[in-house]
Amino acid sequence: MTAVETASERAQRAARPKLLPARLRAALPRTRLLTTLTAASLFALWWLAAHYAWVNPLFLPSPKAVWDAFVRTATVGYQGSLLHEHLIASLYRVLAGYALACLVGIPLGIVMGLSRDVKAVFDPVIEFYRPLPPLALYTLIVMWLGIGDASKVAILFLAALPPLTISSMHAAASVDPRYVKAAKSLGANSRQLFRHVFLPACMPGICTGMRISLGFTYTVLVAAEIVAATAGLGWMIWDASKFLLGDIVIMGLFVLAFTGMALDFLIRLAERALTPWRFR
Amino acid sequence: MKSLRRTASLLLAAAFACGLSAGAQAQQKPEGITIGYLNLVNAQLVTKALGLHEKSGVPIKWVKFGSGGDMNRAVAANQVDFGGVGNPPFTIGATRALPYKGIFVLNMLGPVESLAVRSDKNIKSLKDLAGKTAAAPFGSTTHYLFIAALKEAGVNPTDVKLIDLSPSDAVAAWLRKDIDAAWIWEPNLDKIVKNGGEIFLTSGEMAKRGYPTWDVGVVMNDFAAKYPDQVVAYVKAECEGIDYWLKHPKETVDIIAKELSLPPEDAERMMKGTTMVPCPEQITKDYLGTPGQIGQFADTVLATATFLKDQGRLPTVMDRAGYAAFIDPSYLAKALGK
Numbered sequence: 001m002t003a004v005e006t007a008s009e010r011a012q013r014a015a016r017p018k019l020l021p022a023r024l025r026a027a028l029p030r031t032r033l034l035t036t037l038t039a040a041s042l043f044a045l046w047w048l049a050a051h052y053a054w055v056n057p058l059f060l061p062s063p064k065a066v067w068d069a070f071v072r073t074a075t076v077g078y079q080g081s082l083l084h085e086h087l088i089a090s091l092y093r094v095l096a097g098y099a100l101a102c103l104v105g106i107p108l109g110i111v112m113g114l115s116r117d118v119k120a121v122f123d124p125v126i127e128f129y130r131p132l133p134p135l136a137l138y139t140l141i142v143m144w145l146g147i148g149d150a151s152k153v154a155i156l157f158l159a160a161l162p163p164l165t166i167s168s169m170h171a172a173a174s175v176d177p178r179y180v181k182a183a184k185s186l187g188a189n190s191r192q193l194f195r196h197v198f199l200p201a202c203m204p205g206i207c208t209g210m211r212i213s214l215g216f217t218y219t220v221l222v223a224a225e226i227v228a229a230t231a232g233l234g235w236m237i238w239d240a241s242k243f244l245l246g247d248i249v250i251m252g253l254f255v256l257a258f259t260g261m262a263l264d265f266l267i268r269l270a271e272r273a274l275t276p277w278r279f280r
Numbered sequence: 281m282k283s284l285r286r287t288a289s290l291l292l293a294a295a296f297a298c299g300l301s302a303g304a305q306a307q308q309k310p311e312g313i314t315i316g317y318l319n320l321v322n323a324q325l326v327t328k329a330l331g332l333h334e335k336s337g338v339p340i341k342w343v344k345f346g347s348g349g350d351m352n353r354a355v356a357a358n359q360v361d362f363g364g365v366g367n368p369p370f371t372i373g374a375t376r377a378l379p380y381k382g383i384f385v386l387n388m389l390g391p392v393e394s395l396a397v398r399s400d401k402n403i404k405s406l407k408d409l410a411g412k413t414a415a416a417p418f419g420s421t422t423h424y425l426f427i428a429a430l431k432e433a434g435v436n437p438t439d440v441k442l443i444d445l446s447p448s449d450a451v452a453a454w455l456r457k458d459i460d461a462a463w464i465w466e467p468n469l470d471k472i473v474k475n476g477g478e479i480f481l482t483s484g485e486m487a488k489r490g491y492p493t494w495d496v497g498v499v500m501n502d503f504a505a506k507y508p509d510q511v512v513a514y515v516k517a518e519c520e521g522i523d524y525w526l527k528h529p530k531e532t533v534d535i536i537a538k539e540l541s542l543p544p545e546d547a548e549r550m551m552k553g554t555t556m557v558p559c560p561e562q563i564t565k566d567y568l569g570t571p572g573q574i575g576q577f578a579d580t581v582l583a584t585a586t587f588l589k590d591q592g593r594l595p596t597v598m599d600r601a602g603y604a605a606f607i608d609p610s611y612l613a614k615a616l617g618k
Binding site for chain 2: 228
């Protein structure tokens, strides 16, 4: 019996390395191939447009010019800061504003979801400023908090807060009451109830909110860095556009896009770690 | 289904291609003229107030810009037909091959642009600015002069925390005490001086030290090629405005005061800070020069370009002839009947 099992196991093990690429190959054609094709054709179009000068190089520099701008900014720097210093300045602002918003928004949202009174207090405030464009708020915030990092972090905080609070609120409000009843009937105290029932049940909704919020915060970055910054990716793009340096502008956009994708990837990893049952 | 998707993706690719080429194509607006003007004190405000351009019968749209850097962006996006820029943005535009030409002198900059410092900070020399926060609109005349003045005084420009603020934002930052110095222009300069500031250095003094700054009126190449007569009419109207400024100073004070909502005495002082060049003088060697022989302006642009390249703000510098090609006094000569 055991010998047969080991044999089949061995056969499976031997088959596995071949199976995996086959499975991958099966997944590739439809989605991955299309994705790769889109990226490749857009790049080819860009290269052709620049090569045959279909467009003024001022507006669309060649891929090589953009790559050179990347290398130059990474090694020599742009206006006193190297590329990674611009990146760190921006990431600091985004993550500081976002982390503060998480610390405030998630607990606030949960409490708002659990208590109608708390919701009645905070909901009108959030609903009032949520639809305001960040740039419109920004002029006021600069007048209040000045031109330093405080105003930049504040605007990013304000951008991050509503999606976090609203999704946490909905998550907390829509916890299945049967879970609560079941746990109570098993003798759970309120602390256990919160930790083992409420929090896990809310977590998927909160995670979705965190992901949406980070994406939205990131889109506000350039606006936040327009006034009186001296470093940061958004500032670099804005400043370069004043000097009509299209290669720096497009290079900066690529760095922004890839950084944004990396942040989204990280938050999806966190989602996996916090709510592993959803990915089983 | 498969072919449908393929068609959809092809359409998508085509849409992308169309979007790109449409963005690059110039759009003509023969039914109206858009004039971008700078928010500062010069005779263009007179031309605007007296409706001298409107006399040609073409509807005019006036668009105000905070600085030449913003104007360059609008030019790059083909959103104005006529504009005005200082010599640094003009230099940047020419080096980056923006499709425009300088066609007349808006004004020569004097104390209308000045470096103001906070009076109670005891700033006696430019060296005292080290470690302090100062503002100028980046890419403009004053940003250029600020760095030039610091270098002349032996101060490393990076020792001063120089930040990019438009003149109106600089006033807000000044009132909040976020900045201790700002090199900006009227009418906003006055608001800083009246709130605990004093003039430390003027653009006029920098001109004497070999850093002349000016604003030049520009026209888009496409527009000029399509409507050359309209360009001559435009320059003629601007010359009328300059004449009015020079011949009727009292009435001009009232116009400026009204246009900028200022008390007349402030308007009068601001007017003294800038110099209008009579149109016949503009086509001499000290300014634009003549179509065959471009004047001093080309030298200033070349010097500005060399300076900006040293600052890492320009990738390349053209030769004098390259910059002279961006100055076209022919419309002005025609307007003057020469």
